Amino acid sequence: MKIPKQTLQCLAAGLAVTGLALPALASSHMDAPLIILDPAANTCDVYAFVSADTNGVQYLTTALTVYPFEEPGIGPNAYNFDPNVLYQINVSLGKDVAAGKPSLSYNFQFKTAYKNTGTILQSYLGVIQNVGDAAQNLTQTYTVTKVDNRPTSRIRETVLGTGIVPPNNQGIATPLYNQGNDGNNPAQDGVATADQLDTYTTESIAQLHSGYVAFCGQRDDGFYGDINAVFDLLQLRNPGKDVQAGFNVHAIVLNIPLSELGGTQQIVGVYATTSRRSVTVLNPAVQREGQPNFGGQWVQVGRQGNPLFCEALVGIADKDRYNETSPSVDAALFKKYALTPELCHLLNVIVFQANVAPETNRTDIAGIFIPDLIKVDLSTGPCRLAGGGPNDDADPDDAGFSRLGIFGGDVLTSSVQVGFGDGEVPGGWPNGRRFGDDVIDIAVTALSSDLRVSPPIINGPYGDNVDTNDMAYNKVFPYESTPQNGRNHMHAP
Amino acid sequence: MMPQDGDSHTDQEIRRYQEKVSKGENRQASLERLGWLFATKARISFDPGYYKQAAACGDVLESDSPGCPESLLLRGYVFENLHRFKDAEPLARTLVSKRGQSFDYGLLGDSLMEQGRLDEAVDAYQHMVDLRPDLQSYSRVSYIRWLKGETQGAIQMMEAAMDASSQNDPDSAAWVATRLALLQFQSGEKDEARQAVAAALLLRPNYPPALLLRGRMLLAEDKADEAVAALETAAKANPLPEYQWTLAEGLRAAGREPEAAAVEARLRVTGAANDPRTFALYLATRGEDTATAVRLAETEMQQRQDIFTQDALAWALTAAGHAGEALPHSKLALAEGTEDGRLFFHAAVIAHRAGQDDQSQKWVNRAAGCVQTLLPSERKQFLELTKIFPPATKPGSQSPLTNDLTASNLESVK
Numbered sequence: 001m002k003i004p005k006q007t008l009q010c011l012a013a014g015l016a017v018t019g020l021a022l023p024a025l026a027s028s029h030m031d032a033p034l035i036i037l038d039p040a041a042n043t044c045d046v047y048a049f050v051s052a053d054t055n056g057v058q059y060l061t062t063a064l065t066v067y068p069f070e071e072p073g074i075g076p077n078a079y080n081f082d083p084n085v086l087y088q089i090n091v092s093l094g095k096d097v098a099a100g101k102p103s104l105s106y107n108f109q110f111k112t113a114y115k116n117t118g119t120i121l122q123s124y125l126g127v128i129q130n131v132g133d134a135a136q137n138l139t140q141t142y143t144v145t146k147v148d149n150r151p152t153s154r155i156r157e158t159v160l161g162t163g164i165v166p167p168n169n170q171g172i173a174t175p176l177y178n179q180g181n182d183g184n185n186p187a188q189d190g191v192a193t194a195d196q197l198d199t200y201t202t203e204s205i206a207q208l209h210s211g212y213v214a215f216c217g218q219r220d221d222g223f224y225g226d227i228n229a230v231f232d233l234l235q236l237r238n239p240g241k242d243v244q245a246g247f248n249v250h251a252i253v254l255n256i257p258l259s260e261l262g263g264t265q266q267i268v269g270v271y272a273t274t275s276r277r278s279v280t281v282l283n284p285a286v287q288r289e290g291q292p293n294f295g296g297q298w299v300q301v302g303r304q305g306n307p308l309f310c311e312a313l314v315g316i317a318d319k320d321r322y323n324e325t326s327p328s329v330d331a332a333l334f335k336k337y338a339l340t341p342e343l344c345h346l347l348n349v350i351v352f353q354a355n356v357a358p359e360t361n362r363t364d365i366a367g368i369f370i371p372d373l374i375k376v377d378l379s380t381g382p383c384r385l386a387g388g389g390p391n392d393d394a395d396p397d398d399a400g401f402s403r404l405g406i407f408g409g410d411v412l413t414s415s416v417q418v419g420f421g422d423g424e425v426p427g428g429w430p431n432g433r434r435f436g437d438d439v440i441d442i443a444v445t446a447l448s449s450d451l452r453v454s455p456p457i458i459n460g461p462y463g464d465n466v467d468t469n470d471m472a473y474n475k476v477f478p479y480e481s482t483p484q485n486g487r488n489h490m491h492a493p
Numbered sequence: 494m495m496p497q498d499g500d501s502h503t504d505q506e507i508r509r510y511q512e513k514v515s516k517g518e519n520r521q522a523s524l525e526r527l528g529w530l531f532a533t534k535a536r537i538s539f540d541p542g543y544y545k546q547a548a549a550c551g552d553v554l555e556s557d558s559p560g561c562p563e564s565l566l567l568r569g570y571v572f573e574n575l576h577r578f579k580d581a582e583p584l585a586r587t588l589v590s591k592r593g594q595s596f597d598y599g600l601l602g603d604s605l606m607e608q609g610r611l612d613e614a615v616d617a618y619q620h621m622v623d624l625r626p627d628l629q630s631y632s633r634v635s636y637i638r639w640l641k642g643e644t645q646g647a648i649q650m651m652e653a654a655m656d657a658s659s660q661n662d663p664d665s666a667a668w669v670a671t672r673l674a675l676l677q678f679q680s681g682e683k684d685e686a687r688q689a690v691a692a693a694l695l696l697r698p699n700y701p702p703a704l705l706l707r708g709r710m711l712l713a714e715d716k717a718d719e720a721v722a723a724l725e726t727a728a729k730a731n732p733l734p735e736y737q738w739t740l741a742e743g744l745r746a747a748g749r750e751p752e753a754a755a756v757e758a759r760l761r762v763t764g765a766a767n768d769p770r771t772f773a774l775y776l777a778t779r780g781e782d783t784a785t786a787v788r789l790a791e792t793e794m795q796q797r798q799d800i801f802t803q804d805a806l807a808w809a810l811t812a813a814g815h816a817g818e819a820l821p822h823s824k825l826a827l828a829e830g831t832e833d834g835r836l837f838f839h840a841a842v843i844a845h846r847a848g849q850d851d852q853s854q855k856w857v858n859r860a861a862g863c864v865q866t867l868l869p870s871e872r873k874q875f876l877e878l879t880k881i882f883p884p885a886t887k888p889g890s891q892s893p894l895t896n897d898l899t900a901s902n903l904e905s906v907k
Contacts, residue, residue, distance in 0.1 A: 038627055039659045082656050276626035276657065279650065281619045281634050282641055299626050324625070 040082035043304035048270035073486025092269035100327030100371030124173035163206030171487025190472035220481035240465035246491035269373030271305035305372035327371035364451035380412035386436025388472025403438035595625035609798035642830030717746035777812035816846035834863035
């Protein structure tokens with residue numbers, strides 16, 4: 001029931017600063033964590049797996065994606081990396097893996113420039129033929145810096161090099177992303193060899209110092225799953241709906257030569273963070289000189305390691321805290337969520353209607369998620385890669401690749417751990433994470449199984465009935481699929 | 494509890510949580526969520542009655558769990574929007590000492606700022622942005638920088654807030670874009686301001702604050718007919734004194750005097766209740782019922798002592814013939830160095846009427862740099878004053894408020 005305005009005193013006038021929307025001023029008990037309100041710094045997914053180039057050089061391929069549900073095409077808002085955000089891919093080595101500490105951090109910092117600011121054509125002045133040409137108005141560049149956080153390091157920071165961000169796939173302005181090099185057509189599907197990549201992607205792959213390779217730019221969101229059904233009281237449907245279909249992300253992909261990490265005989269950990277700068281609210285020097293002030297300490301606002309940990313295991317009350325903390329505190333703060341996953345209880349009650357998933361003392365699940373690093377066994381050699389499925393003649397999955405990883409028989413052999421016996425380790429997540437790993441199905445299957453005993457009791461596989469991405473992956477760097485065409489793309493019906 | 498009417502997403506959510514509360518389903522979380530939904534509804538509908546309902550949810554939360562952070566934050570936010578800043582402050586201080594999250598410092602800083610305690614507010618906002626740099630903290634830093642005279646730094650921070658905005662929260666994004674446009678308008682960056690307003694209106698079509706600003710910008714360009722179109726839509730959605738006053742000015746500039754008078758008639762009925770400070774400014778500017786203007790400003794001063802309330806009281810006192818009494822309030826209004834055309838214009842008039850012609854000349858010079866931000870009737874009064882104190886225009890020597898007091902734009906207000 002409304003109260004007549006005339007009966008209120010001093011109520012109606014807006015306030016200078018509290019005209020802001022409420023979700024961000026509300027407590028952390030709201031539906032959405034704060035990071036959802038900051039998409040440029042909102043990490044979607046992290047990937048980490050062993051790859052090799054055509055010369056046989058092995059890499060730890062890492063990737064961070066941001067901007068969830070990025071609608072292709074610009075509309076009122078351009079999606080770009082934020083120059084005010086520090087994007088970091090962190091690698092833990094040796095004892096730092098168990099401690100959840102970053103041994104090495106790879107910092108990506110962006111700059112934005114315009115060729116012409118006297119126009120409303122923010123991104124495209126014409127049809128772009130080459131990355132950074134005269135038609136690409138808004139152009140972002142980036143610098144990659146390696147930070148060695150180890151106390152024994154003699155050189156703390158090393159600039160590895162710079163790169164350029166290709167244009168977003170708008171359509172007519174960016175024809176070379178699309179089938180037949182026609183901006184009216186859907187985006188090109190994934191390819192099996194580097195010479196088949198589209199021009200923009202090829203031109204944006206940066207060869208950095210010491211053998212590092214980087215790519216930063218718009219890509220199709222390679223995550224697939226019916227997350228609407230999962231978060232709709234686990235009311236799964238068949239067929240499921242790939243909710244991410246037709247959406248893009250912005251991806252940072254970095255190939256790290258294994259030689260830079262100390263060789264192959266080890267297990268490393270990978271996670272990513274995003275940070276924004278604090279500022280000095282008032283700076284007397286600034287006031288004197290009339291110059292603006294924008295420089296302070298970086299403050300972490302986003303974090304991502306394994307898929308689904310924060311989203312599906314950590315309680316709402318702690319989600320924001322997760323994003324603001326280091327994996328080094330995971331054992332103290334978040335282990336409880338892995339040891340007693342609420343999701344196991346919900347699966348038992350809602351989906352199985354029986355006690356299938358062990359609900360307590362899940363040391364197996366804690367072993368995956370705590371600390372929340374993607375652990376990658378570097379001794380296995382390159383993993384199998386996803387392309388466009390086993391029947392895609394032009395870009396087939398590698399033989400033996402399974403979206404379900406170990407639950408689909410896709411295993412690798414380690415020389416540094418016993419694994420499930422004789423060095424057998426998963427071919428995909430949770431041993432690394434590849435593009436194409438069906439992380440929802442793997443997670444649900446793992447939660448429903450008991451990996452604490454030998455041999456493990458495997459129940460399932462279970463899942464959300466979405467088994468493939470809407471676009472084929474590239475089997476070559478940068479692996480993530482071509483960005484969806486803003487002019488011609490399709491979301492799941 | 495009457496079920497919420499309406500079909501918007503917020504209305505539907507309110508109904509859903511009303512049902513949860515009535516069933517006792519997850520009571521505390523449901524009450525908290527319902528309270529914030531009512532506050533959301535109040536903000537986006539500009540219907541302050543919903544704040545009362547949000548407050549009721551907060552009261553029940555407090556009754557269930559005395560001193561719980563959820564209740565403190567919700568009630569504090571509602572108090573601020575009811576302009577009960579002194580009531581909000583202790584809740585914010587309790588939150589800060591109990592929990593110390595970014596929002597808690599934001600709430601504290603807001604209550605201190607509105608009470609005119611800027612130095613304390615700066616400290617609170619510093620904690621806020623150190624804990625979490627984001628749209629919320631950047632926009633507050635921007636605002637307080639502007640209050641402190643750091644206009645370019647304020648613009649930079651509001652741009653950073655804009656970069657940190659999300660389409661998941663278009664209301665905040667539109668609000669930030671509008672504030673950015675206002676700062677640019679005040680700085681004479683016309684093209685940038687127009688673009689920012691357009692961005693706000695893309696994010697939230699017919700967003701009243703953006704339409705109000707667009708109307709003011711069009712009035713500054715002597716495009717009264719176009720201004721009225723924007724202002725009518727804005728004032729219809731948000732019939733507050735600031736909107737009605739600006740609309741009346743636009744209608745009058747467009748030669749639509751009877752319609753202007755009708756809008757002002759409505760303003761006189763509701764202005765004192767809806768926004769006494771702005772209504773006091775309106776009355777004082779018009780030279781009408783100045784005793785009421787003084788009374789309203791004095792009453793407002795009991796709630797907040799920020800620079801704009803100091804200015805409102807000074808302006809009302811001057812209109813009532815008490816320029817000498819107005820001077821100390823005017824000095825307080827200017828003490829932080831805020832670059833605001835209306836503050837400078839008022840200061841010039843007040844100093845002149847108090848016999849301080851050197852001060853009047855000084856503030857005329859400052860106001861001349863941002864005359865575009867004044868309403869037509871204010872510009873007309875200012876023009877009269879410039880006949881006595883011709884502004885000293887030294888190209889390049891002015892503050893960032895670069896708009897020239899040219900012959901042409903002065904002519905437009907004659």
